[in-house]
Amino acid sequence: MTAARSARKGTLVAVISTLVVATLVAISIGSSPSWPLVQKAFFDGTYFSSSLPDVIGAFAINIQLFVLAEILILPIGLLIALARSITNPAFTPLRIFATIYTDFFRGVPSILLIYVLGFGVPALRLPGVPKEPFFWALVTLVLIYSAYVSEVYRAGIESIHPSQERAARALGLTRFQALRYVVLPQALRRVVPPLLNDFIGLQKDTALVSILGVVEAFKQAQILKSANFNFTPLMVTALIFLVITIPMTRLVDCLAAKDRATQQGGTR
Amino acid sequence: MARKATKRAAAPVLELRGLSKRYGRPLVLDKIDLSLAEHEVVCLIGASGSGKSTLLRCADLLEPIDAGSITLDGGTVSADDRDADATRRQLGIVFQGFSLFPHLTALENVALAPRVALGLTTAAAEKRARALLKQLGLAAKANAYPDSLSGGQQQRVAIARALATEPKVLLLDEITSALDPVLVADVLEALRALAKGGMTMLIATHEMAFAADVADRICYLEGGRIVEEGSPEKIFKAPRDPRTRAFLKRVRSVGASALR
Ligand SMILES: Nc1ncnc2c1ncn2[C@@H]1O[C@H](COP(=O)(O)OP(=O)(O)OP(=O)(O)O)[C@@H](O)[C@H]1O
Ligand SMILES: [Mg+2]
Numbered sequence: 001m002t003a004a005r006s007a008r009k010g011t012l013v014a015v016i017s018t019l020v021v022a023t024l025v026a027i028s029i030g031s032s033p034s035w036p037l038v039q040k041a042f043f044d045g046t047y048f049s050s051s052l053p054d055v056i057g058a059f060a061i062n063i064q065l066f067v068l069a070e071i072l073i074l075p076i077g078l079l080i081a082l083a084r085s086i087t088n089p090a091f092t093p094l095r096i097f098a099t100i101y102t103d104f105f106r107g108v109p110s111i112l113l114i115y116v117l118g119f120g121v122p123a124l125r126l127p128g129v130p131k132e133p134f135f136w137a138l139v140t141l142v143l144i145y146s147a148y149v150s151e152v153y154r155a156g157i158e159s160i161h162p163s164q165e166r167a168a169r170a171l172g173l174t175r176f177q178a179l180r181y182v183v184l185p186q187a188l189r190r191v192v193p194p195l196l197n198d199f200i201g202l203q204k205d206t207a208l209v210s211i212l213g214v215v216e217a218f219k220q221a222q223i224l225k226s227a228n229f230n231f232t233p234l235m236v237t238a239l240i241f242l243v244i245t246i247p248m249t250r251l252v253d254c255l256a257a258k259d260r261a262t263q264q265g266g267t268r
Numbered sequence: 269m270a271r272k273a274t275k276r277a278a279a280p281v282l283e284l285r286g287l288s289k290r291y292g293r294p295l296v297l298d299k300i301d302l303s304l305a306e307h308e309v310v311c312l313i314g315a316s317g318s319g320k321s322t323l324l325r326c327a328d329l330l331e332p333i334d335a336g337s338i339t340l341d342g343g344t345v346s347a348d349d350r351d352a353d354a355t356r357r358q359l360g361i362v363f364q365g366f367s368l369f370p371h372l373t374a375l376e377n378v379a380l381a382p383r384v385a386l387g388l389t390t391a392a393a394e395k396r397a398r399a400l401l402k403q404l405g406l407a408a409k410a411n412a413y414p415d416s417l418s419g420g421q422q423q424r425v426a427i428a429r430a431l432a433t434e435p436k437v438l439l440l441d442e443i444t445s446a447l448d449p450v451l452v453a454d455v456l457e458a459l460r461a462l463a464k465g466g467m468t469m470l471i472a473t474h475e476m477a478f479a480a481d482v483a484d485r486i487c488y489l490e491g492g493r494i495v496e497e498g499s500p501e502k503i504f505k506a507p508r509d510p511r512t513r514a515f516l517k518r519v520r521s522v523g524a525s526a527l528r
Contacts (some may be wrong), residue, residue, distance in 0.1 A: 050346075118460060139465075164367060164369065166330070166367070167367035167368075167371075169330070169353075169356065170328060170356060170361045170378070170430075171356070171360075171385060171429065171430070171433060172354065172356040172357030172430075173353070173380075173384055173385050177384050177385065181384055182380075185371050186369075186370065186371050189371065237381040258387070
């Protein structure tokens with residue numbers, strides 16, 4: 001049998017077995033006596049179509065949040081990572097500060113920080129300090145995810161072999177030039193997949209800001225649920241998140257696989 | 269060779285005086301005195317661990333030294349010189365591992381230092397890089413990435429890269445030892461051409477035949493000291509020091525790269 005033929009046969013077997021199992025699962029769930037109850041509470045057709053526009057509308061807030069946050073996090077995370085990798089003793093205080101920062105914001109539950117910053121700081125009524133929940137939600141997400149992303153950058157920088165910096169220094173490049181032209185360009189290429197992974201987490205965490213009363217998709221769904229005593233709007237929200245996150249997850253897998261292939265095949 | 273007589277008279281380009289270096293307690297370089305005149309090619313030979321690489325790294329200020337001085341073109345430089353970067357631009361160094369920048373093409377590898385460290389425009393830096401690649405027989409490979417080049421080609425790109433800041437002296441550390449014997453010839457040929465062109469070079473090598481052919485002077489190192497130095501004829505045909513004789517005898521019995 002040729003390789004192509006056996007591959008085709010393999011695909012066919014996979015498709016058939018998947019269909020069979022899926023059908024069996026669907027039948028057994030559908031025929032169980034409690035299914036109508038579950039369907040009515042979670043997957044109701046009318047509530048689905050009536051809540052869809054409202055939830056999608058509110059999801060615009062989630063999109064605003066994570067797009068703004070990502071734009072801010074990329075440079076801030078990089079600055080923190082750089083602060084942590086400076087070896088010059090004069091910058092030790094900066095390095096210590098950056099280390100404490102990452103330890104703290106990676107170690108505290110996100111929901112707690114959102115609560116404290118979103119309710120606590122505006123309650124101080126400091127002049128000139130914004131009170132909008134959206135603002136504080138954004139600040140908190142940026143603080144937390146900059147810490148995660150800085151670690152991703154740092155791992156990327158440290159994965160570049162020291163001989164690269166040495167070669168650059170031997171050519172007369174300064175430490176900063178070596179970082180800027182030799183180390184960082186290579187490191188940034190490697191961090192794209194883990195960076196996207198963190199951004200998937202961030203996109204999901206935009207739902208946490210609902211505790212501040214920001215009417216984003218999750219909060220909107222909760223409102224609709226309470227109005228009708230039906231959970232379908234929450235399923236709609238889940239679906240919308242999945243529509244965004246699943247393609248990203250696939251992209252990460254794909255990029256990571258490509259990275260592995262090039263790293264095995266060559267040095268680039 | 270009449271060439272050499274005139275060379276010796278010139279003021280040294282690079283001069284190491286009483287240079288000592290330790291890693292922890294053991295003395296790896298022990299009061300090295302060595303000077304290179306303009307256009308001179310000096311080869312360092314010696315057993316593994318004799319200090320050849322350390323000597324080159326110290327000369328390029330990549331390692332701090334414990335005693336002695338380094339003079340470049342008459343001006344003293346020291347390892348804690350705040351302008352060590354400027355000094356490094358005047359010295360080119362090539363190691364045995366190529367350490368090309370994998371994210372840059374051959375051309376970009378060579379053009380980087382002129383552009384960034386010397387402040388040339390991109391056009392001027394690339395013009396210089398192209399000329400160097402051509403000189404090393406790599407004109408056709410300008411746009412290739414390092415991972416698509418053979419080991420010998422990569423090493424020649426590394427040489428071009430080291431030459432791109434127009435260094436006064438080129439330091440080469442066993443640049444053929446990681447290569448296939450077939451590829452060694454290309455690299456050695458490139459070095460011969462450079463020597464003919466008047467480049468001042470300090471070369472650590474295990475290729476005795478090459479050293480005999482290209483060097484104006486050979487220094488034999490043992491235990492961090494220059495035990496004996498002299499013309500290739502003198503060192504290879506009539507070594508005076510018993511340690512030099514013993515080393516050469518060992519090398520010859522191993523065969524392959526011994527003096528033919
Ligand atoms: N970074 C280092 N730390 C500690 N010891 C070192 C270091 N580098 C070199 N040495 C020691 O210094 C001595 C000289 O090493 P060096 O690399 O200069 O020798 P070499 O003549 O270049 O040898 P080879 O022919 O094997 O390249 C050796 O004993 C080595 O173990
Ligand atoms: Mg060595």
